Amino acid sequence: MQFLYLAPVGLVQTALDGTICMINPVSAQLLMPLSRDGNLTNLFAALEGVAPALRHLCADFLPSQGVVCDGMYIPLSADKGRKSTSKVLSLTVVKLGDTRLMAVLSDVTVQVRRERELKQTDAWLNSILTNITDYAMFRLDGLGRIAVWNESIGRMMGYAPEALVGQPYSIFSPPEATTPEHLLDQLREADENGWSLSEGFRLRADGSQFWGSAMISPLPDQGPSPGDHGEREGLAPAYCLIIRDISDKRDANERQRKATYCDYLTGLANRRAFFEAAELELERRKLSTRPTAMILFDADHFKAVNNRFGHPAGDAVLCHLAAALSATFREVDVVARVGGEEFAVLLPSTDLAGAAAVANRLRTLVETTAVMVDGEPIRYTVSAGVAAMDYSLTGLDGLMRRADQALYAAKARGRNRVDCWTPDRPTYKDHLSGAISAA
């Protein structure tokens, strides 16, 4: 009896015809607004206006005991037309024997309103996600592999979604535009800052490219999936990736970007762009240590080229060198003109030997190619200094100083050669010197 009074839900015990035998205060509170005459003597009569079928439902229930209805929603029409404020009751009726019914009533107004709101939000988001044409959205797992996508991936990029499951999101970047470390960097950056945004060419399924932005943001921690005991690390969706086609904006952005970050003569990144990009790369490197190298290139005896062929011819030689650099280095490398005839390259995920090898490839290419200016072939050479990050360096300045010292050594030792900075200075280790030294 005490339970009946203290129960947080409404409990009503009735005869089979609905006559109320016992009713607790919560039930009285819930049902009283429905009673026309202020009396609560019969449950079916009280609910007649809002659940007319209840009487028949109970009458038609033939077993001597069991659940007649379970969690039936009953919207109360007391305040008709004002959907947002109308109450909703949940009713469960259990037949306890041949003579008794027990009804359990609870106010589920808030729960129903939330369910409705969730459904509306869901429908709204679904219609946005399905109809947008210039966004593609994905859920990535903790390792940056595609788990879920929205339908516009087919319209915008031409991919068959099934083919994408489990693929790293770098599948949307042109070859050489990223490295596995870069991919993880962006995820770590999103963890640290709440988001990571990058712009660049993106790949469609047919191999064509468009200019797009990629925004990665971490999803709220959803806890382990059912059956996930930790062994499946990285498989739970952990990031949201939004790729947006911004080809239209690119031209305007590009003009602005070029004015700020490009060298007017060669079209390469300028000194400012180099320092900004290199600082960013070194910041990323702090999150996951890996080799990083820098090369400084300097055209040899360039004053003599200018003096002999004229300044415009000297400009043509610089443009030739810039084109050779662009052709030799990866897209992920930062290539810039940092001085008159001086160029710098920062190579992520590359050690000293690797950088020296590419520097030497560039040196050979220049040495063996003549630049044609007004029908006249101009031959020139370059020297290079190479240095790599190590534990004793903290920033870009130190790395650049070492590359500069190595370049100075290459010049001092005869030019048209690649020298590497090593700790046993001033005797520079003559990396690949046998093969590359022109001295």
Ligand SMILES: Nc1nc2c(ncn2[C@@H]2O[C@H](COP(=O)(O)OP(=O)(O)OP(=O)(O)O)[C@@H](O)[C@H]2O)c(=O)[nH]1
């Ligand atoms: N044509 C042209 N020449 C430039 C430009 N910027 C710098 N220079 C020239 O590059 C030359 C650099 O000369 P130096 O620093 O003496 O070096 P170098 O003659 O190349 O000799 P080493 O570096 O010692 O091999 C100068 O004569 C500058 O005028 C440019 O944009 N165009």
